[in-house]
Amino acid sequence: MKELKAFLIVVIVTGAIYWGVEPYAHSVLHPHVEPANFDFAKEDINLAKTNVEKAETALKAAQASGDATAIDGASKTLESAKAQLEKYSSFWADINSIDLAKGDATSGQNLVVAAGCTACHSIKSAGFEPAMDDKSASEAYGVAPPDLSNIGYLYDGKFLAALIKDPAMTLKVTHKFNDTNPFPMTAFYGAGGDLNQEVADLVAYFKSIAPKEMSDRDVFVESCARCHDMKYVNVFANGNKQSISNYLGMTPPDLSMYIRSRDELYLNNFINDTQKMLPGTSMPRVGLNEKAQKQVIEYMRESGDSKKDERETTGIYIMIYFAILSVFAWAWKRKIWSKLH
Amino acid sequence: MAHITKATSVRDWFDQRIALTKLWNVLAGQYWIPKNINFLWAMGVILTVLFTLLFISGLLLLMYYKPDANLAFDSVNYTIMKEVEYGWLWRHIHAVAASVIFLIIYIHAFVGIYYGSYKKGREMIWISGMLLFLIFSAEAFSGYMLPWGQMSYWAAQVITQLFGGIPFIGGALVEWIRGDYAVSDPTLTRFFMLHVCLLPIVIIMVIGLHFYTLRVPHVNNLEGEEIDFELEAEKYLKGDTINSKVIPFWPGFLSKDFFYVSLFMIFFFYLVSFHFNFAMDPINFDPANAAKTPTHIYPEWYFLWQYEILRGFFFDIGPLKAADIGALAMAFAGISLLFMPLYDRSDVVAPAHKRKGFFVWFWLLIIDLIILTVYGKLPPTGFNAWIGFFSSVGFLVLLLVVLPIITIKERKANR
Numbered sequence: 001m002k003e004l005k006a007f008l009i010v011v012i013v014t015g016a017i018y019w020g021v022e023p024y025a026h027s028v029l030h031p032h033v034e035p036a037n038f039d040f041a042k043e044d045i046n047l048a049k050t051n052v053e054k055a056e057t058a059l060k061a062a063q064a065s066g067d068a069t070a071i072d073g074a075s076k077t078l079e080s081a082k083a084q085l086e087k088y089s090s091f092w093a094d095i096n097s098i099d100l101a102k103g104d105a106t107s108g109q110n111l112v113v114a115a116g117c118t119a120c121h122s123i124k125s126a127g128f129e130p131a132m133d134d135k136s137a138s139e140a141y142g143v144a145p146p147d148l149s150n151i152g153y154l155y156d157g158k159f160l161a162a163l164i165k166d167p168a169m170t171l172k173v174t175h176k177f178n179d180t181n182p183f184p185m186t187a188f189y190g191a192g193g194d195l196n197q198e199v200a201d202l203v204a205y206f207k208s209i210a211p212k213e214m215s216d217r218d219v220f221v222e223s224c225a226r227c228h229d230m231k232y233v234n235v236f237a238n239g240n241k242q243s244i245s246n247y248l249g250m251t252p253p254d255l256s257m258y259i260r261s262r263d264e265l266y267l268n269n270f271i272n273d274t275q276k277m278l279p280g281t282s283m284p285r286v287g288l289n290e291k292a293q294k295q296v297i298e299y300m301r302e303s304g305d306s307k308k309d310e311r312e313t314t315g316i317y318i319m320i321y322f323a324i325l326s327v328f329a330w331a332w333k334r335k336i337w338s339k340l341h
Numbered sequence: 342m343a344h345i346t347k348a349t350s351v352r353d354w355f356d357q358r359i360a361l362t363k364l365w366n367v368l369a370g371q372y373w374i375p376k377n378i379n380f381l382w383a384m385g386v387i388l389t390v391l392f393t394l395l396f397i398s399g400l401l402l403l404m405y406y407k408p409d410a411n412l413a414f415d416s417v418n419y420t421i422m423k424e425v426e427y428g429w430l431w432r433h434i435h436a437v438a439a440s441v442i443f444l445i446i447y448i449h450a451f452v453g454i455y456y457g458s459y460k461k462g463r464e465m466i467w468i469s470g471m472l473l474f475l476i477f478s479a480e481a482f483s484g485y486m487l488p489w490g491q492m493s494y495w496a497a498q499v500i501t502q503l504f505g506g507i508p509f510i511g512g513a514l515v516e517w518i519r520g521d522y523a524v525s526d527p528t529l530t531r532f533f534m535l536h537v538c539l540l541p542i543v544i545i546m547v548i549g550l551h552f553y554t555l556r557v558p559h560v561n562n563l564e565g566e567e568i569d570f571e572l573e574a575e576k577y578l579k580g581d582t583i584n585s586k587v588i589p590f591w592p593g594f595l596s597k598d599f600f601y602v603s604l605f606m607i608f609f610f611y612l613v614s615f616h617f618n619f620a621m622d623p624i625n626f627d628p629a630n631a632a633k634t635p636t637h638i639y640p641e642w643y644f645l646w647q648y649e650i651l652r653g654f655f656f657d658i659g660p661l662k663a664a665d666i667g668a669l670a671m672a673f674a675g676i677s678l679l680f681m682p683l684y685d686r687s688d689v690v691a692p693a694h695k696r697k698g699f700f701v702w703f704w705l706l707i708i709d710l711i712i713l714t715v716y717g718k719l720p721p722t723g724f725n726a727w728i729g730f731f732s733s734v735g736f737l738v739l740l741l742v743v744l745p746i747i748t749i750k751e752r753k754a755n756r
Contacts, residue, residue, distance in 0.1 A: 003379045013711070017642070017715070021619070021645065021715060022618075028719055029636075029718075029720070232418075232419050232423060256418070257626040257627070260623060260626040261624065261627045263623060304418075307422065311429060311433070311614050315610055315613065316614075318614070319607050322607045322610065325603045325606075326604050329600040329602075330600050332600075333599070335596075336596040337593070339583075340582050341583065
């Protein structure tokens with residue numbers, strides 16, 4: 001009994017240290033964020049609201065300190081946070097008003113050419129070959145424009161509609177691009193008819209040509225590998241590295257070990273909403289739907305933690321081995337100590 | 342020359358030449374351990390097992406690891422973790438054992454403090470043990486650098502920079518340690534040498550010394566009772582094993598320890614397979630990048646209390662710069678426990694719960710160390726900085742002022 005008490009004390013002290021150094025310190029170093037939300041309208045408005053709240057708290061703290069420059073800076077931050085909330089609220093209200101169910105794939109097919117999508121984008125599965133190779137394309141645009149064959153698989157309809165109407169807003173790169181430095185993909189202003197109907201038609205077309213299934217690798221390559229390498233599984237960005245670097249302001253990191261260096265939760269939140277996890281980053285919000293995002297993370301595991309299954313089954317076997325050994329060791333100890341007690 | 346006769350058995354053949362039976366009796370068969378002990382006395386054997394695991398897994402990793410700033414990261418994370426069969430297992434065993442061995446070292450050491458096992462003839466056990474702690478710290482630090490991840494690089498940068506505080510030769514010394522102006526390839530290769538060659542040799546030698554120092558004063562027991570080992574051993578050898586206060590190392594002591602080790606291994610492999618992030622910081626899975634400082638730099642959990650003492654002194658005092666006071670305090674904290682037999686002025690050997698003042702002091706020290714450890718990881722801003730300051734001062738005062746006072750009182754009360 002005394003031995004049990006001593007053991008409990010050791011467990012409690014060790015547990016207190018563990019709790020402080022791991023879960024508690026983590027919660028301080030990486031404050032909690034709302035989990036990834038694949039309804040991007042809700043995600044964006046929630047984040048904008050959170051940012052307004054944060055800015056309000058910061059302003060109050062600045063006012064309490066009485067520092068004039070701090071107050072000035074904090075109120076400016078609050079203003080821009082409020083403006084951001086307004087912008088995203090009206091933007092998504094507009095997108096939500098589009099009736100995607102009324103989209104007509106056939107007129108969408110005509111629009112793809114008429115609206116000029118194929119001037120920059122290839123749609124290989126529909127016979128539109130790229131105008132230039134990836135290297136030249138990345139030199140021309142900063143990063144090679146994506147092929148559109150699979151976007152109906154990777155993104156949900158509402159996100160595609162938003163992306164067609166205002167790419168910079170949807171990808172959350174408005175802090176980098178403006179009128180003097182426009183985002184390479186221009187917004188779609190319509191081909192003469194009802195704009196929202198045309199957007200719905202385009203979305204319907206992309207959905208109609210989308211494949212039913214894609215491999216994890218293909219999803220990863222289409223979603224991430226126009227900028228990022230993942231050398232441990234032989235994925236390399238398909239453009240001029242220097243142009244991509246210049247375009248993004250830094251060389252995008254190799255993602256080989258990101259499943260271990262960032263963990264699944266962070267990656268889920270980050271891919272879902274880059275600005276939430278790393279405000280000011282030049283990486284656009286990826287905007288994948290839930291299924292495609294799961295596939296991306298699965299493939300990152302394939303690269304950086306490929307032995308997870310083996311580790312977990314082997315771990316169980318080793319633990320069972322020692323559990324059995326403990327029983328034998330206990331029996332042996334009893335035998336020896338029967339002569340000692 | 343001994344008189345050699347025709348051997349009656351293989352054992353006899355060896356006995357006549359290398360006194361095998363005698364050696365076995367000295368090392369295990371008639372090496373006496375008190376009977377009155379509990380699981381806390383199993384830490385030494387658990388440590389030996391962990392060190393063996395580290396040694397073997399280290400040898401296996403060494404077959405694929407490449408000590409080169411350009412190759413190190415991929416040799417660990419690609420070759421060992423992906424290509425080599427069960428490479429992940431050896432790496433995880435190595436990393437988790439390196440972390441867990443410190444937990445057990447701390448338990449081992451604080452059990453020694455709690456039961457007063459560092460004094461009255463047992464000083465050399467304590468001193469050789471604390472030497473091991475210091476060399477293990479150097480071994481852990483140099484090993485942490487080898488995967489050449491972000492935390493490897495920046496921990497090396499921060500810790501080697503500390504030597505810059507030494508007057509006159511600081512700058513030159515930092516350069517000499519790094520082998521370059523900044524942490525770089527020559528730094529990696531020299532720490533590689535220390536980790537896989539020099540330090541393990543020294544560790545094995547000091548482990549030998551540590552074991553040897555136990556022979557004369559023997560292991561302490563749950564009550565701090567002074568046992569006449571020769572008398573009790575005689576009793577045991579005459580067959581009165583029940584009434585004898587001692588047991589032989591083999592099989593009495595080890596049969597108990599095998600049981601504890603087996604249980605411990607279940608827990609250990611749970612950590613290795615399912616719960617390893619505490620020992621393998623995610624940040625270190627980003628390759629070293631001299632141009633990008635991580636947002637938070639912190640050492641492994643077992644160095645946090647010393648790290649917090651380094652950061653605890655965050656303001657200049659007179660001509661002394663904050664960084665230098667911190668570095669001095671940390672340097673002292675690192676070796677401070679070595680001098681336990683000096684701070685403790687009483688020769689009472691008894692468990693702390695039978696020594697009132699000492700008991701309070703012991704738990705205050707533990708609480709202070711927990712606070713230092715937790716705040717060592719948190720950013721040292723605002724309120725946290727003051728907690729760091731007071732708990733750092735607290736550590737020094739507890740050791741250098743409080744302990745001598747309460748033990749002198751105890752000594753006087755006992756007269």
